[in-house]
Every structure is written in structure tokens, then in C-alpha cells.
Amino acid sequence: MTARIIRVAGSLVEAAPLHGALYELAFVGTRRLLGEIIKQRGDVCTLQVYESTTGLAVGEPVEHTGVSLTAQLGPGLLGAVLDGIGRPLERVAEATGDFIAPGARADTLDAEQQWAFTATRAVGDPVEPGDELGTVVERAITHRVLVPPGVHGVIAAIDSGTYTVTTPIGALTDGTTLRLAHRWPVRIPRPVAERFASSRPFVTGQRVFDLFFPVAEGGSAAVPGGFGTGKTIIEQSLAKFSEADVVVYVGCGERGNEMTDVLTEFPLLVDPRTGRPVMDRAVLIVNTSNMPVAAREASIYMGVTIAEYFRDQGNRVALMIDSTSRWAEALREMAARQQEMPGEEGYPTYLASRLGQFFERAGRVRPLGAPTREGAVTIIGAISPPGGDFSEPVTQAALRVTGSMWALDAALAHQRHYPAVDWESSFSLYADQVAPWFTTHGGEHWSAVRADLLALLQKERELRDIASLVGPDALEDHDHLVMDIAAMVREVVLRQNAYHPHDAISSPPQTYALAHAALEAFRDGERALASGTAFAELDLAPTRRALAAQRDGVTP
Amino acid sequence: MSPRLDVTHHGAAAAGGPLLFLERTRAVSLGEWVVVRQTGIADRRGQVIDAGEHATVVQLLDDTVGLAPDRAEIILTGEVATTVVGRELLGRAFDGHGAPVDGLPAPIGEALRPIDGAPINPVRRARPRDFIETGISAIDAMNTLVRGQKLPIFSGPGLPGLEIAARIVEWARAPRHEPFAVVFAAVGITARETRDFLDRVRASGALPRTVLYLNQASHPAVERLHAPRLALTAAEHLAYECGLHVLVVIADMTHYCEALREIATAREEIPGRRGYPGYMYTDLASLYERAGIIQGKPGSITQIPILTMPDDDVTHPIPDLTGYITEGQIVLSRELHRRGVTPPIDVLPSLSRLMSGGIGEGRTRPEHREWSDQLYASYARGREARSMAAIVGESGLPAGDRRALAFAEAFEQTFINQSGRRTIDETFAAGWTLLHTLPSDDLTRLSAATLAATLAAHEASR
Structure with missing residues (x-):
């Protein structure tokens, strides 16, 4: 007896009589839309459908396939632009035109290419x-x-x-x-011989991250921030400028025009380390906010499986997820349609465990097989907390499983201070682990410079609080010096212009030199004060100009 | 979809609020258009939102007063909801169902299109880069609007969000003077707001190039889910088939979201934040993402949705989810409004994400980015100084903060505040005049080259 649709609600379909396996793929309806079995009860299967279900009718046939959603892995992935279920969007466009219509079938890899x-x-x-x-x-x-x-x-x-x-x-x-090429089911982590902690950082080329809140290669970072705080710019900057052999970028439930930006820019931008277009090391997975939610849910698994494939070949892979929250919302939407008992804020109770399982697919590993090699997947997950409130479930669940948090702050973004990283609430659990590497490759006193600058900024915050209570007159000369130098550090060292040809990427030695110079300026100021000079007589403007020139790569 | 004849049900199992529940339906499809007929009252229209063998849910778009579920005939048409599109819609006015309200016969149009649209394939999108000169300095200088962008106005109760949209319709100068059209969807706004908006559009002479879909506060709430979809479907045809540059104004998205919540509650769905459904992000995206440019097609859709932030709260789910989908936002400030600054745009929380592509050499001015960054930084410092001054008094501020405070005052009164249209050159002149009141050591966002050039020009002009 052929299975038939008995209910259609949004991207959820129920079919009976159907006896499938969980996560098995099925063709749904006369147009053969691709769906995945997510629940079996009696002879009724619940499926999530990866394509638009508008017009899908009760009584249409459903046919299960015996296989689960897989990624096709092999040569031809680099430079590819795929949707959440691995179809090349160019091929979908050839089939259905400028607008995406259901029913297009296409393999990830070009079957003709030699x-x-x-x-x-x-x-x-x-x-x-x-x-x-x-x-x-x-x-x-x-x-x-x-x-x-x-x-x-x-x-x-x-x-x-x-x-x-x-x-x-x-x-x-x-x-x-x-x-x-071979296929691998996206929801199952690819096996490895050994996982180990890494002492190597994932070098981002962004000063505030490398210096203050580093991520180890094979680690993970959560980037929560309200809208307009620059999450996407950070994800894109890392995709362009970070030290990785391969970058897998998942645009999960985000804006169409943003992906156009990526698609226009990446082929033109040159990776300074290889001299080749950034697109040559990139795989893009694009499931915009108006594309089907079930495919959005699958997109991050497609991304991490492709990342693991490149890792297994001995590459250092960076996986960018923009945004993890949209994935969680897709999960919530599907759960609500199945009338599951909701947990916090309507999210299903398994949100945290799924998120944990996903982020644990990051890692530095020795892949199976010979020759012996090492590879890593580093995951940077943007998070879009409602109302910019970090106490919400997705942010909190992510913080428990990621090793770094880059908290983005609306007030900094309003001043156009980018990356708008709030140095007070951000953290990195990797800092000690990667300090020796940075000491060797960045500068001799890396850890000390980092600690001194963080202390300086902390001191500034305290002084600002005092000043806002009792007025700046109550501050001593040394306090004024702290505030002025801290302002300089924020302005010149922490702020980084993603559009500036020289400033967009800062190597560890450059970062160190700049941070060190700012600290030297502070020490000079302290010495001058100690020798009796009044703060009002100090002129910090030339120092600031010199630092800015150093940052921008120009001679002052 | 396979063609199918109408299926008529005699009587529904239940009706409640805007929903009708049918039992034992066969071959019903999701999104199917439904007509409900009952002797003595006008036909009602609706859409299948949950299709099932045992139970089917129909969402009615008209009011349900007098509807007797057991006596009504429910006709499942077998077709998804469509609307007439075409160039002849220009200059016409329709209700939230697409029926004419201007006394003229219904248009024949060029095609029938499903109102839900389909996502633009991201690889076929073209990058929005054409600068639209709105004539408003706060937008042109600081939050530049480009063609193909979706840039909402975050208004508050009593703030002039719709007025600013009308001004943009009136003042906007399209690049290269290419043909343009306006599509306006009124969603639950009052008759007075609608009239004021239309008066301004009429005065600007744009009315013959405008299509209106009017669902007003007095109209059925569920129809509010329909009106913006009709408007966007009409706009897509004008843009991608007729090659026009279309500006879509939708007001007020807050009413739209409330209608969405009403339906979700009637369906007894699990509510998300503040009772709004968990899929509101996806639903809003299905509207906002219908903006853009398609490669190889001459037209474009630029969207300016207007929403009212309940209690001026930008973290409320409606502005919050909107801001996560749109390419920036223009935020209005009650404080500026009270002080008589017109338009009362608070540039600090405002943002245009597509600005970088639309400004600079060959578009506006080469130094646009750093110049606007400098205005931002100086104004932000002034605002900080203002809150500090409220505690310690202006005289207690250090000299730099006092300068910044004066700058912020002047910035609001002479730059944000404007009575007539400003060209981009006039906007730049106003901005530079302000920056020249600051010593060059305060201008940390300007590159040395720009600083030198502007100082030289400033000296020469004196």
C-alpha cells in the first residue's frame, strides 16, 4: 500500500502507512519534494520537508528512500555555493530560474568534471x-x-x-x-583516530581576538550580539583573513543581500598567504531566512560534515555559522508544529544537547589512516539573542560548550567602534593554552602585554564610574593618564577597520608591536608624571598619531 | 500542482475567531484558497493553513460576524491565493483583498501570481550599490539608502514615521533618473494616517505611479496578513517584468505582527516571546526578503517598512526580529521630537548595512565613510558628555567633553534638523562646517590625507 500524506502543516508533513527509519529521506508528494523522517508513531511518520510545501495536498504519495541526508564529499567542493541540503544553487537556478521553486534535484559535485x-x-x-x-x-x-x-x-x-x-x-x-568522492550522513560525526588539545591558536588577524580572546585551533567561539553589532562583518572578516586552509561559511537563516556581498567579494579578494582568491579556499552554504526552515535546520550539519571532510585530509578548517540562533529557531518551529512540550522560551528541551553535540564536532584531531596527519575544525558561531539579552537559552547553551565568548556590545557599535567586542564580558578559556605560541610568533612579552592592557582598560572603567559620580575634577593626574591612554588603546589598538587595505588584517607581530607601543606610551607618561610634569603639560596627540600611522601602515 | 475541481463541504465542524475547522477533508492542499458561502451574508474568503485528513484549519480573511459554521458552504477551490499584477495597476487603489476601492472596474492585468511569492535564489541576486538621494541628511550622510535595500523606520506612538516615508517618496532622486514606481500597503493604520500619507504623495505628483493596497484600522485584522503580500507581488511584477525601480512602503508592521499573534492564539499554538508565535522571524523574512535586485533584470525593489515600537522599546520582538532581517534601521527618538528636531532621527542606533556599497568614489564622495564615522564618533562623545553634564554640570566637564557637547547640540540643530530637501553636496557642506568647529586632534577617524585636504580647503574658503 502506498504511503499517502494525511496532514500538511507548514514544513511538517504526516504520512501513513509508512514505516521508515528516523532521519531517513523520503520523496514527498507528486512533485517529489525532499523530506526527512523525524518521528514514527504506529504507522504514521512525521517528516520535515526541505522545500516549500505550499500547494502540497492531502492524499499525495510519499516514498521513503532507505538513506539519510548525506553530504557528497570529493573534489569540486571548493568555491561551491550550496543550499542547506547540499544542492549547488547555480544548478537550482538552471532548473527553476531566478526564484527557487520546489522539486529541483542536483548533486553537490559536478558529475561531468574531469x-x-x-x-x-x-x-x-x-x-x-x-x-x-x-x-x-x-x-x-x-x-x-x-x-x-x-x-x-x-x-x-x-x-x-x-x-x-x-x-x-x-x-x-x-x-x-x-x-x-563518497557520501557521509551529515548528522553523524566522521570518525577520527585521536582527538587532542591544541596549543596552536586559530589566528584571526583581528587584534582584539588574537590578543585578548584567542581561540585555539580546533576550539570554538560563540559570538553573541544584538542586531547591528557587527556579527556578520566579524564572520566575514574571519572567513577572509583568518589563517585557515579551508573556510566553510554557513549563512543560516540570514539575509539574501548579505550572501550576495560574500559572493561578489570572495572571488575578488586575494588571500595574502597563498596569493589566490579567497573563494578558492571557501565552501559557502546559503540558506537565507526566507528559504525553507527544515533545510535551515540541516544546513549547519551539512557545513560541519564538509568541514570534517577537509579536516580528515589534514587541513586546518574554519567553520563559520551565521547564525546559530536561526538554526535553533528552526528547531523550535519544527518542535512547535509537532506540539512537543516546550522548554524555556518555547525552545525544545533538547536544544542544549543538540547544540553541545554540534559544537563538539570542532576539534584538533589525528584523522584515521595513513599517512599520519593532523587536521582541525574550528567553529565560530554567531548568536542573535532576542533584544540583545544574553540570558536567553541559545546564548546560554552555547556558552556552556564553547571555549571563547566574543560578546558584542550595542553601545560600541553605535559609536562605530568595530569589532564591537565588549572586553569586560568576553572571555577565552584558551588564553593560557596558546600563550606560548603567541610568545614565539607574536612577541616576547605577549602575555604580559595582554594582562597589562586588560588591567588598563579595567582601571579606566572604574575611573569612569567614579568620574560619572563625582566629576572628573576628583581624578588625579595619573588617573587622567590612564583614561587618555585607555581611550587610545580602544581607538587605535582594539578598533579595526575591515574595509581598510592595511588595517583589515593584523598579523600577530603587528598586533604585538601596536599593543606594545601603546603600553610604552603609558610608561613614558607615567615616568613624566613621576618626574614632576603635570598631566596638563603632557601632549599625547603625537603619540596617538604615530600609533594610528603604525596601524594604517603609513609613515606619519 | 495538479488541477482539481472545487470541493464543497456542507458545514464546518467548528468556527472560532478567524478560524474555521473542517473534518474529513480529502485532497485539501496547504495554502489553498477557500470561499465560504452562506445565504443572507456576503461571501467570505480564506486560506488553508493546516491541511489534514482528519482536520483542516481555514483562516478567514474577512470578519466572521453572523457566520454559522453548520449552515455555511465551504468551497475548497484547489488553487493557492493569487492576485492580478500588471502595469495598469499604477494609479489604482485596492483594499486588502485586491478589490478596487477607487470606483473603477477591476483590472484585467497581465498575469495572475501567487501572493506568497518564492525566495530569490541567492546566486541570482545582484549586489545593491546605487545610492538613492533621499534629501534627508541623517539618512544620506549617516545611513545611506541604496536601491534593493530593505530599510525600516522604527517609529514610536506619535512619532512621524509615516511622514518621513512620505517625504522620502516625495524627495527621493533615483540615480540616472530611471523610471520608478511606488507601492504602498496600508496595514491597519487609521483613515487619518492614510489620508495624510496620500495627500503628500499626491502633492508630489507621484500618485499616477503609485499602487495602493489599503487595509485600515477598521478593516478585518486577518486581512492585514494579506495586504503586504499583495503589494509585494504587484511590486515584483513591476520590478522584474516591467523593469521599474519600485519603492515599497508598508505601514504599520506592528499591526501586521499583532494579526499574526491573533491567528496563532486562535490556533492555540505555543507562544514565543510576549505571545508572538515562534515562527514570526521566518514569517517576517518571507516579506522583508522580497526586496532586492536580480542579475540581468533592469528593475529593483527597495522596501521601507514602518513599525511602531511599543512603548519605544527597541528590544520588543517586533523591532527586534525586524532588525535581524532588514539591512539596518532608521530609529526615531522621542527626545529629539520633543525638542523640535525634524526629522527626529537618532543616528546612533540607526544603521544602513548596505551603505558601504553605495557610497564613496564615483557614488557620493571618496571620503564619505571616514567623514560619517567621524560625525558618528564626535556625536557619540557629545551624547556621553551630555549625560555626564547632567550629573556634574557642564562646567565640571573637561575641555574636550565641553567641545563635544557643543558639537552634539549643533549637530542636532543644524545637521539632523532640516526644513527643506538637501542635496548630497549640501549635506556634505553642513557636515564639514560642523567638523571644522573641532580642533584637528579631535578628528581621530579622519585619515591624515583627508584631514590635510579639508583643512586646506577650509583655509582657502575663509
Whole structure:
């Protein structure tokens, strides 16, 4: 008996009689929309549908597929622009035009494109999951073609040559076909040989993060901020300028025009370390706010699976999620339609555990197989708390599982101080772990400079509180010096112009030099005061100009 | 969708508020258009919002007074809701259902389009970059509007949000003087507000290029969910098929969200913040995201939704979710309004996210970004000084803060405040005049080159 739709409510569909497995994919309706089974009760299945359900009628057929949502992994991912379920948006546009209509089918990887494969293993070699079979060069990256997880045996045939992603490149003695690409279910973390803590930072090129609130490679950071505080600019700056081999950028429930910005800019921007367009190291996953919510829910899993694939080849991967809150809202929307008992603010009670499981897919690892290599996935998740209130469930759940918080502050954004990172409420649990690396690669007294500057800013806040109660006249000369230097630190060191050709990216040595110079200016001021000079006689303007010139890479 | 004949149900199982519940429906589809017929009263229209074999929920768009669920005939049309679109809509006025209210016959139009629209494929979007000169300094200088942007006005009860939108319609100069049109959706606003807005549009001569969809406060609340969708469907046709640059003004989104909450409550859904449904973000996005430019098509849609912040609270879910979707916001201030600053735009919380693409060399002025950053920074410092002065008195402030305070006063009175239209050159002149009252050491956001150039020009002009 064919399964038929018995209910359609938003992106949720119920079908009966249907006996499927959880997270199994199904074709829904006569237009064969893609859906995923999320609940089974008796012979009624509840599905979330990844495409628009408008016009879907009760009585239309539903057919399950026996497979779950997978990512197609192989050469051809770099520079790709995919929707939440991995369809290239260009291909969707070819099928349905300028507007997205349901029913378009497209594989992630181009089935026609030919790739030159160089075998590094030979017939007769025993292979284990994760072993390198050979290499394919794509743009800036050399793909290692790996034995898929779960596959092992002895190579019966393998040849260097030119292949598409679907044609066999060889086989094992048990008959298993080897190809350039394989599929992996997005909701299951890819297995690794070993996970370990990292002493290497994820170098962002942004002074306030590298100096004050660093993230370890393989760590994770939450970036909460109300609207207009610059979350997206931060995510984009990191995608452009951070030190990563591959960047996976997930635009999850955000603005269409913003993605246009990314799509226009990334091909033109040159990565200073490789001399190639930023787009060459990027994979974009775009599910804007008006695209179906079920696909939005899936998009972050698609993103992290692609990130793990590149990690397994020995790359350092940065995964940007903009925004985690929109994913959580998709989860909430689906839960509400299933009339699940709500937890805090209507979110399902499993919000925190799902979020935890997701962020735990970050990590520095030794992937399976030979040759031995290291790879990392670093996750930077933007969060959009309602009303800018960080006590809400998504922010709080994320803070429990991420190692850094970059709290964005509306007041700073209003002054156009970007990145609008509030140095008081932000934190990093990685600071000590990565301090030795920064000491070697940034500057000798990295930790001391960091501590002194943070103390200076803290002192300034206290003085401001005093001044706002009793007036600035009550402050001593030394207090005035603290306030003026702190203002300079905020203005010159912490503020960074994402649009300035020189200032947009700041290497650890540059960051250190600038921070160190600001601190020296403070010490000079202190010495002058100690030798009897009055604060009113100090002229800090030339110092400030010199620092600004140093920051902007110009001679004063 | 496969064609299907009408299905008529005799009597509904239940009716409550704007909802009608049907039992044992077959082949009903989501979003299907429904006509409810009952002898003695006019036909009512509705839409299937939950389709099920056992129970189907229809949301009625008309009022339900006198509706007897067991006697009514419910006709499921098998079609999703559509509306007539075409160039001949220009100069016409319709109600929130799309029926003419100007005494003229219904338009034949060029096509019938589903009112829910479809998402623009992100890879087919073109980047909005064309500067629209609105003639308002607070916008042109500090929060530049570009074609294809969605930039809402966050108003408050009694603040002139709609007036500013009318002024933009009146004053806006399109780049290259290309053909443009205005589509206005009145959503639950009063007859007086509607009249005032239309009077200004009429006075500006734009009325023949305007399409009006009017759902007023006296009209059924659920129709408010419909009116903006009709307006955007009409606008999409004018923009992407007829090649016009369309400015869509929707007022007031607060009424829209309240109608959304009303429906959600009637359906006994689990409420989110302040009783608004959890899917309000997605629902609002389905409207706001219908702005933009498509590659290879000559037209564009620019949206200016207006909303009223309840109790001037920017963290209320309506402005909050809106701000997360739109490309910035123009925030009005009661304090400025009280002090007679017109338009009372508070530039600090205002933002235009697409500004960078629309300004600079060849668009406005090369130094636009740093110049506006400097105005922002100096004004922000002045505002801080003002709150400090309230405690310690102006004389207790350090010299730099006193300068900043004077700057903030002048900025509000001579830059934000304006009586007539200002060209972008006039706006720049006003801004520089203000900045020149500050010593150059205060101008930390200006590059050395810009600073040198402006000082030289300033000296020369004296």
C-alpha cells in the first residue's frame, strides 16, 4: 500500500502507512519534494520537508528512500555555493530560474568534471579507513582521496588517470568500488583516530581576538550580539583573513543581500598567504531566512560534515555559522508544529544537547589512516539573542560548550567602534593554552602585554564610574593618564577597520608591536608624571598619531 | 500542482475567531484558497493553513460576524491565493483583498501570481550599490539608502514615521533618473494616517505611479496578513517584468505582527516571546526578503517598512526580529521630537548595512565613510558628555567633553534638523562646517590625507 500524506502543516508533513527509519529521506508528494523522517508513531511518520510545501495536498504519495541526508564529499567542493541540503544553487537556478521553486534535484559535485588523479598506493596494498589512495589537485588544495570510513581490504585495481567523481578509480579484492568522492550522513560525526588539545591558536588577524580572546585551533567561539553589532562583518572578516586552509561559511537563516556581498567579494579578494582568491579556499552554504526552515535546520550539519571532510585530509578548517540562533529557531518551529512540550522560551528541551553535540564536532584531531596527519575544525558561531539579552537559552547553551565568548556590545557599535567586542564580558578559556605560541610568533612579552592592557582598560572603567559620580575634577593626574591612554588603546589598538587595505588584517607581530607601543606610551607618561610634569603639560596627540600611522601602515 | 475541481463541504465542524475547522477533508492542499458561502451574508474568503485528513484549519480573511459554521458552504477551490499584477495597476487603489476601492472596474492585468511569492535564489541576486538621494541628511550622510535595500523606520506612538516615508517618496532622486514606481500597503493604520500619507504623495505628483493596497484600522485584522503580500507581488511584477525601480512602503508592521499573534492564539499554538508565535522571524523574512535586485533584470525593489515600537522599546520582538532581517534601521527618538528636531532621527542606533556599497568614489564622495564615522564618533562623545553634564554640570566637564557637547547640540540643530530637501553636496557642506568647529586632534577617524585636504580647503574658503 502506498504511503499517502494525511496532514500538511507548514514544513511538517504526516504520512501513513509508512514505516521508515528516523532521519531517513523520503520523496514527498507528486512533485517529489525532499523530506526527512523525524518521528514514527504506529504507522504514521512525521517528516520535515526541505522545500516549500505550499500547494502540497492531502492524499499525495510519499516514498521513503532507505538513506539519510548525506553530504557528497570529493573534489569540486571548493568555491561551491550550496543550499542547506547540499544542492549547488547555480544548478537550482538552471532548473527553476531566478526564484527557487520546489522539486529541483542536483548533486553537490559536478558529475561531468574531469579530475587528474595520481595514485599513491598500488595493487596488493592492504588499506584501512582513512588511508590515502592518491591525490587530486583542486585550486589551492591537494585533495587526498581517502578510503571512506568503514571500508577496508586489499587493493585489486587502482590507476592514475583522469576521472569524474562517479567513475571508478579502482577496486578492492572484495569487489568494493573506489571513487574520488563518497557520501557521509551529515548528522553523524566522521570518525577520527585521536582527538587532542591544541596549543596552536586559530589566528584571526583581528587584534582584539588574537590578543585578548584567542581561540585555539580546533576550539570554538560563540559570538553573541544584538542586531547591528557587527556579527556578520566579524564572520566575514574571519572567513577572509583568518589563517585557515579551508573556510566553510554557513549563512543560516540570514539575509539574501548579505550572501550576495560574500559572493561578489570572495572571488575578488586575494588571500595574502597563498596569493589566490579567497573563494578558492571557501565552501559557502546559503540558506537565507526566507528559504525553507527544515533545510535551515540541516544546513549547519551539512557545513560541519564538509568541514570534517577537509579536516580528515589534514587541513586546518574554519567553520563559520551565521547564525546559530536561526538554526535553533528552526528547531523550535519544527518542535512547535509537532506540539512537543516546550522548554524555556518555547525552545525544545533538547536544544542544549543538540547544540553541545554540534559544537563538539570542532576539534584538533589525528584523522584515521595513513599517512599520519593532523587536521582541525574550528567553529565560530554567531548568536542573535532576542533584544540583545544574553540570558536567553541559545546564548546560554552555547556558552556552556564553547571555549571563547566574543560578546558584542550595542553601545560600541553605535559609536562605530568595530569589532564591537565588549572586553569586560568576553572571555577565552584558551588564553593560557596558546600563550606560548603567541610568545614565539607574536612577541616576547605577549602575555604580559595582554594582562597589562586588560588591567588598563579595567582601571579606566572604574575611573569612569567614579568620574560619572563625582566629576572628573576628583581624578588625579595619573588617573587622567590612564583614561587618555585607555581611550587610545580602544581607538587605535582594539578598533579595526575591515574595509581598510592595511588595517583589515593584523598579523600577530603587528598586533604585538601596536599593543606594545601603546603600553610604552603609558610608561613614558607615567615616568613624566613621576618626574614632576603635570598631566596638563603632557601632549599625547603625537603619540596617538604615530600609533594610528603604525596601524594604517603609513609613515606619519 | 495538479488541477482539481472545487470541493464543497456542507458545514464546518467548528468556527472560532478567524478560524474555521473542517473534518474529513480529502485532497485539501496547504495554502489553498477557500470561499465560504452562506445565504443572507456576503461571501467570505480564506486560506488553508493546516491541511489534514482528519482536520483542516481555514483562516478567514474577512470578519466572521453572523457566520454559522453548520449552515455555511465551504468551497475548497484547489488553487493557492493569487492576485492580478500588471502595469495598469499604477494609479489604482485596492483594499486588502485586491478589490478596487477607487470606483473603477477591476483590472484585467497581465498575469495572475501567487501572493506568497518564492525566495530569490541567492546566486541570482545582484549586489545593491546605487545610492538613492533621499534629501534627508541623517539618512544620506549617516545611513545611506541604496536601491534593493530593505530599510525600516522604527517609529514610536506619535512619532512621524509615516511622514518621513512620505517625504522620502516625495524627495527621493533615483540615480540616472530611471523610471520608478511606488507601492504602498496600508496595514491597519487609521483613515487619518492614510489620508495624510496620500495627500503628500499626491502633492508630489507621484500618485499616477503609485499602487495602493489599503487595509485600515477598521478593516478585518486577518486581512492585514494579506495586504503586504499583495503589494509585494504587484511590486515584483513591476520590478522584474516591467523593469521599474519600485519603492515599497508598508505601514504599520506592528499591526501586521499583532494579526499574526491573533491567528496563532486562535490556533492555540505555543507562544514565543510576549505571545508572538515562534515562527514570526521566518514569517517576517518571507516579506522583508522580497526586496532586492536580480542579475540581468533592469528593475529593483527597495522596501521601507514602518513599525511602531511599543512603548519605544527597541528590544520588543517586533523591532527586534525586524532588525535581524532588514539591512539596518532608521530609529526615531522621542527626545529629539520633543525638542523640535525634524526629522527626529537618532543616528546612533540607526544603521544602513548596505551603505558601504553605495557610497564613496564615483557614488557620493571618496571620503564619505571616514567623514560619517567621524560625525558618528564626535556625536557619540557629545551624547556621553551630555549625560555626564547632567550629573556634574557642564562646567565640571573637561575641555574636550565641553567641545563635544557643543558639537552634539549643533549637530542636532543644524545637521539632523532640516526644513527643506538637501542635496548630497549640501549635506556634505553642513557636515564639514560642523567638523571644522573641532580642533584637528579631535578628528581621530579622519585619515591624515583627508584631514590635510579639508583643512586646506577650509583655509582657502575663509
